[in-house]
Amino acid sequence: MKEPFMVLDNMKELVAGHIFSIQHFCLHDGPGIRSMVFFKGCPLRCTWCQNPESWAPAPELGFKSRLCVNCRTCVSVCPANAMKTPGQIRSDLCQKCFACAEACPSGALIRFGEFLSTQAVLEELQPEYPFYHKSGGGVTFSGGEPTLSLEFSVQLASTLKQDKIHVAMETCGLFHMEEKQGPGSEPRKDVRELLSLIDLVLFDIKLFQESAHQQFCGTTNRIIKNNLAILARNFRQKGSPLIWPRMPLIPGITDTPENLEGWGGMLAELELNKVTLVPFHNLGEAKREWLQFKPGPKLETPTPESMEKARLVLARMGITCYDPGEEDWPQPSKSSPA
Ligand code: SF4
């Protein structure tokens, strides 16, 4: 049996990426049993985001006030005098050393994000390889936006592919297909290189109308739509990577007939005649509080009736809707251990 990480020895340099979580035994983000690698850093600020800890690219501190026992250990260990009161951090003084989070005995202070080398992530994934091989699963990059950590994503995906692991990537779609380089600058990794290593792209679509996208996601969607069209054309021409659209269903925001019809028309035109509808859950609100962000607006979760209504609108346009984890993925061949 081949040593899974031998390939790393031949690589010129190891790179690292900011990761806020690695989860195993996931069943909703690609075929088979998967591990999810969550990247930090995202160019969007979606009103309904369930992972606001992914927004900033660098590691950050969260404070769960309900867990604090007021022992003041954090105050006493802080080398920068940045914490005068538990959980109240002066950002101008904080050195992001995370000594407070390490010392906190109750888990009230938490660190979101670690700067991990490719090797460290692979060592976490390696014990899961047998599950991927048996189930036709693999690894899914999510976030945050994996294309923002391009060097790292390329190296991780490249090593996983050499180990014969299926690699999926969930993306917000906002990336530049070609890196602009100044004269004399070092050649940089290109999103196309990453895409050539990815088997499945879970492409998030949200608001069709540009002004609505700007309002609810913080940016326009011109590049996103353009990238979706390019990836769909590439798939038609080359058969890879498989593009699978996903839409969060948020009552009154993404589930309106205008929005569904806008996306339905575009998907039909691109011959992407399927979409996973992801019902909104308000899991991000507590995290916003821990990170001391402004609270988001109160949003409703969709009812079974509103989910069905959305399915019918899209079905009329020839688009088949799936629940997360119920997709009929074209099964990758069950690989034997490398
Ligand atoms: S991260 Fe370090 S500098 Fe910042 S508040 Fe905690 S202990 Fe102090």
Ligand code: SF4
């Ligand atoms: S160390 Fe943790 S539990 Fe103790 S005061 Fe600080 S935040 Fe609260």
